[in-house]
Amino acid sequence: xxxxxxxxxxxxxxxxxxxxxSHSYGLxxxxxxxxxxxxxxxxxxxxDVLSYSIGKYEIPLLHQMSGAWTARDSIRLGRLNEHFLATxxxxxxxxxxxxxxxxxxxxxxxxxxxxxxxxxxxxRLHEPSLPCVWSGAAAAWxxxxxxxxxxxxWSWAENQVLVRHEDRANRPIRRAARSF
Numbered sequence: 001x002x003x004x005x006x007x008x009x010x011x012x013x014x015x016x017x018x019x020x021x022s023h024s025y026g027l028x029x030x031x032x033x034x035x036x037x038x039x040x041x042x043x044x045x046x047x048d049v050l051s052y053s054i055g056k057y058e059i060p061l062l063h064q065m066s067g068a069w070t071a072r073d074s075i076r077l078g079r080l081n082e083h084f085l086a087t088x089x090x091x092x093x094x095x096x097x098x099x100x101x102x103x104x105x106x107x108x109x110x111x112x113x114x115x116x117x118x119x120x121x122x123x124r125l126h127e128p129s130l131p132c133v134w135s136g137a138a139a140a141w142x143x144x145x146x147x148x149x150x151x152x153x154w155s156w157a158e159n160q161v162l163v164r165h166e167d168r169a170n171r172p173i174r175r176a177a178r179s180f
Contacts (some may be wrong), residue, residue: 007141011134012151012158025049025093043084046160054156057087059149062131066148069139074121081125081132101128108133114140 027045030036036045061084088094105122108114118140122128129151138148144168 004141004143006148008138008143008151011143011148012155018127025096025156025160026090029090029092046157052152053089054132054153056130058084059153062149062152063133063145065132065140066139066145069118069136074124075119077121077132078125078138081127081129084129084131085127097129097131098127100130101125101133104128104130104133104137109136 026049027036027086030045035043061080063079065080068080085094088097105125106130109119112155115138118136122133122136125132135145135148136151138145150171
């Protein structure tokens with residue numbers, strides 16, 4: 001297996017110690033508010049988030065960030081990062097992307113083979129978002145933006161399953177999460 005594929009699998013893994021598995025990105029709140037209560041509503045919730053949020057905004061922005069990293073445009077990266085943070089729908093979702101961004105930045109900081117531009121740019125970001133750090137790592141490892149986006153989506157989807165699986169108090173949702 002090629003080293004790029006291994007890096008991509010590492011990035012998408014819930015075992016990557018950036019804390020993504022501890023954030024529901026709004027799913028837990030929607031369960032508590034009875035917006036998600038069974039398999040059908042869970043599937044609708046996932047489809048809506050993918051269609052209206054991640055698919056329409058976050059993935060295109062991830063591609064823009066990838067282009068900015070490739071162009072070594074730190075000013076554009078900073079603007080895209082700030083714009084992304086400003087569009088988070090809730091304090092929980094904003095906090096989650098900043099926390100996972102900080103954690104991934106810290107993890108990358110100890111990897112010696114990453115270019116100085118990546119490290120310097122990430123260090124200057126006051127609140128690095130996960131998409132900004134993720135796209136920077138992918139660009140540094142020459143992972144194509146489409147592959148990076150697919151891994152990002154996989155990581156998000158797997159996280160939703162794990163969040164629901166660990167919620168022992170809500171057994172119908174846990175069963176539904178395992179099925180998709």
